[in-house]
Amino acid sequence: MIDTNIELPKSYSEIKTDSERISFSMPSDLQTGSLLRTLVATKKEGRFLELGTGTGLSLAWMVEGMSENSNLISIDNAAEYQNIAKKYFQESNVSFVCEDAEKWILNYKEEKFDLIFADAWPGKYVVLNETLNLLNSGGIYLIDDMLPQPNWPQNHDKNVEILIQNLEERKDIQLTKICWSTGLILITKK
DSSP states (O other): OOOOOOOOOTTHHHHHHHHHHTTOOOOOOHHHHHHHHHHHHTSTTOEEEEEOOTTSHHHHHHHHHOOTTOEEEEEESOHHHHHHHHHHOOOTTEEEEESOHHHHHHHOOSOOEEEEEEOSSBTTTBSHHHHHTTEEEEEEEEEOOOSOOTTOOTTHHHHHHHHHHHHHHOSSEEEEEEOSTTOEEEEEEO
16 A cells, blocks of 8 residues: 555645745654544544644644534744744634743643644653643544654654653553654553
8 A cells, every 4th residue: 555645635735835935844744644634533523732833734634634613722832833824724713822832731721632733842742741631531642753853853762762661651541653654653542
């Protein structure tokens, strides 16, 4: 099976062009995006959280999978990146927060989420417990870039090893490690 024939979401090509124009170098893989779209589609009227808006490339997949009664919050601390996403996603059920995600996670007290895509340091390498506490029972947590990436900082492989070990020791989740795309970990909260 070859998965190179992936149908791109609306506006994806335009967002990618805008991303390249500002030298945005952290896009999610197409396979990860395709999986995100499918996972989001399983949660009709779901509540979704994206940690790391970037320029909106992953968001494009998530929005395409959402039903009209779903809601999504996307967080990033870089307004320059997030402003590109805002240009393409003006739906009333998509909200943007431009602030440090760690601070946001620690202060968030509202409804829990059905799916969290953690594509930033906060929610993955820091405040992991607090982030997983934001998931509903049966909720999905997805992280990418668990296989070596060319843009990893020196010694980042140690951070990944520690994160994986921490997740494997948890008793409150079901976990699947997927050696596909950029290396994914898919979790469901018990």
